[in-house]
Amino acid sequence: MAKFSIFFFFTSILLLPLLCNSFSPENPTDKRILVLLDDLAIKSSHSIFFKSLQQRGFQLDFKLADDPKISLHRYGQYLYDGLILFSPSITKFGGSLDLASVVEFVDSGHDLILAADSSASDLIRDIATECGVDFDEDSSAMVIDHTSYAVSGSEGDHILISSDDFINSNVILGNKMIEAPVLFKGIGHTLNPVNSQVLKVLSASSSAYSANPETKFTSPPSLTGSKISLVSVVQARNNARILISGSLDLFSNRLFRSGVQKAGSLTKYPKSGNEQFATELSRWVFHERGHLKAVNVRHNKVGETDEPAMYRINDDLEYFVEIYEWSGTSWEPYVADDVQVQFYMMSPYVLKTISTDQKGLYYTSFKVPDVYGVFQFKVEYHRLGYTSLNLAKQIPVRPFRHNEYERFLTAAFPYYGSSFSTMAGFFVFTIIYLYNK
Incomplete structure (x- = not known):
C-alpha cells in the first residue's frame, strides 16, 4: 500500500504540468470536435474539409448521428469544444443528445457548424430556428436562380447556383479576397429579425427564389431575392459561434475541386471558391481569428502607480487596459481606434475613447466628476466579427472632508x-x- 501511494504521488507530479497545459485558458482555439454524420461515406466525400481542420491541430471524433453512445459531457464536464452536424436527414440523435442538449452546448460557450440540404429533418430545422435562422417551410423547396446559376451544372433546373455576394468583413472571411464564386446547391433560409446576432455571410442574388424545381407554381414563392441567405453565422452574446449552411454539398470534395463559370460571364475559374470560403469560415467559427482578450485592467491617480481604494471628487485619474488578439498561434497586440471606457453610475458621467500605443496597451486620463457615490469603470466593446469584451471594475467616490475644502x-x-x-x-x-x- 505504501509503495502504491508513493507511485501515485510521483505519477501525479509528472502529469501535473501536462494537465495544467491541457486545460490552459491561454489557447482559445477549440481542439476537440465531435462530427456527426448521416452516413460514414460523408467522411470521405468531404475529406478535404476535414483534413484542413486536422492539419490545424483539431481532433475530430467521427460518429453516426444515431450512434447510441453519443454523449457531449460526462461527470459535469464537456468532452468536446465544438460540434459539426453533417447529418441533415437525422430525425433523432442517438445517446443522450437531443435538441435541448445541443442548445445547452452552445449556451455554455461552445461552437457549432450545421449543414442542411433538401432532406433536412424537423430536428435540424428546429436547431437552426433556436439559433435565429428559419429554413423554408416547404421541405421540398430548393434555391433556384435562372440568372446566377453555374454554367457547368445547368441542365434546365438551375439549382446549382453561383454566388459571390459575400459579407464585407476581413475578420470573418480573412484578409485574402475570395475571387472565385461559391457553388451552392441546397435550401435557403431567412434570418430572424428579432435576433441581432445573426449575420448573412453568403446571400442569394436578386433573381433567386425558393421553390420545388420539379413542380409548377401554384402560388408565388415565399422566399425571393437577396433576402434569401445561403450561409449565415451567429456571434452569440457568450461569444459562442455558429455557422449554418443550407447546403451540405458546399463542403464536399466535388464542389471544392469543381471549376465554375457564372451565367452571363465569360470568366471561367478553374477552381470554385468553396474551399477557401469554407476554410476561412471554419477558422472564424473555431476562434482561430477574431478572438480578443483583455488583461491587466488597472487605474490610479495621476502621478501615482498604486490602485487606490477610492477616489475623491475632482481627482485626476488614469485608466489602463491591455487588449490582445489570437492569431491562431499566439496572442498579438490588437490595434483599434474605437475602444471606449465609461465612468458609470446609473448612467455614464464620463465617456472617453481610449488611446493605444500600438502594442496592445490602451490608456486614457480624466477628472473624476463632482458627484460622489459608487462608480464603475466599464468597457463594452462590440465589433463585427470579434468576440465581445465586457469589463467592469467598481470604485467608490467620496466628497471632500471638512478639512479639505x-x-x-x-x-x-x-x-x-x-x-x-x-x-x-x-x-x-x-x-x-x-x-x-
Whole structure:
C-alpha cells in the first residue's frame, strides 16, 4: 500500500504540468470536435474539409448521428469544444443528445457548424430556428436562380447556383479576397429579425427564389431575392459561434475541386471558391481569428502607480487596459481606434475613447466628476466579427472632508463682503444710536 501511494504521488507530479497545459485558458482555439454524420461515406466525400481542420491541430471524433453512445459531457464536464452536424436527414440523435442538449452546448460557450440540404429533418430545422435562422417551410423547396446559376451544372433546373455576394468583413472571411464564386446547391433560409446576432455571410442574388424545381407554381414563392441567405453565422452574446449552411454539398470534395463559370460571364475559374470560403469560415467559427482578450485592467491617480481604494471628487485619474488578439498561434497586440471606457453610475458621467500605443496597451486620463457615490469603470466593446469584451471594475467616490475644502473661495467673495459690510453697518448704527442726542 505504501509503495502504491508513493507511485501515485510521483505519477501525479509528472502529469501535473501536462494537465495544467491541457486545460490552459491561454489557447482559445477549440481542439476537440465531435462530427456527426448521416452516413460514414460523408467522411470521405468531404475529406478535404476535414483534413484542413486536422492539419490545424483539431481532433475530430467521427460518429453516426444515431450512434447510441453519443454523449457531449460526462461527470459535469464537456468532452468536446465544438460540434459539426453533417447529418441533415437525422430525425433523432442517438445517446443522450437531443435538441435541448445541443442548445445547452452552445449556451455554455461552445461552437457549432450545421449543414442542411433538401432532406433536412424537423430536428435540424428546429436547431437552426433556436439559433435565429428559419429554413423554408416547404421541405421540398430548393434555391433556384435562372440568372446566377453555374454554367457547368445547368441542365434546365438551375439549382446549382453561383454566388459571390459575400459579407464585407476581413475578420470573418480573412484578409485574402475570395475571387472565385461559391457553388451552392441546397435550401435557403431567412434570418430572424428579432435576433441581432445573426449575420448573412453568403446571400442569394436578386433573381433567386425558393421553390420545388420539379413542380409548377401554384402560388408565388415565399422566399425571393437577396433576402434569401445561403450561409449565415451567429456571434452569440457568450461569444459562442455558429455557422449554418443550407447546403451540405458546399463542403464536399466535388464542389471544392469543381471549376465554375457564372451565367452571363465569360470568366471561367478553374477552381470554385468553396474551399477557401469554407476554410476561412471554419477558422472564424473555431476562434482561430477574431478572438480578443483583455488583461491587466488597472487605474490610479495621476502621478501615482498604486490602485487606490477610492477616489475623491475632482481627482485626476488614469485608466489602463491591455487588449490582445489570437492569431491562431499566439496572442498579438490588437490595434483599434474605437475602444471606449465609461465612468458609470446609473448612467455614464464620463465617456472617453481610449488611446493605444500600438502594442496592445490602451490608456486614457480624466477628472473624476463632482458627484460622489459608487462608480464603475466599464468597457463594452462590440465589433463585427470579434468576440465581445465586457469589463467592469467598481470604485467608490467620496466628497471632500471638512478639512479639505479651501478656506476662502474666490466665487464666494461677494458673500464674504456682504457679511463684513453688515457687521460694519451694525457697529456704526450702534455707535450713532448710543451717543447721538
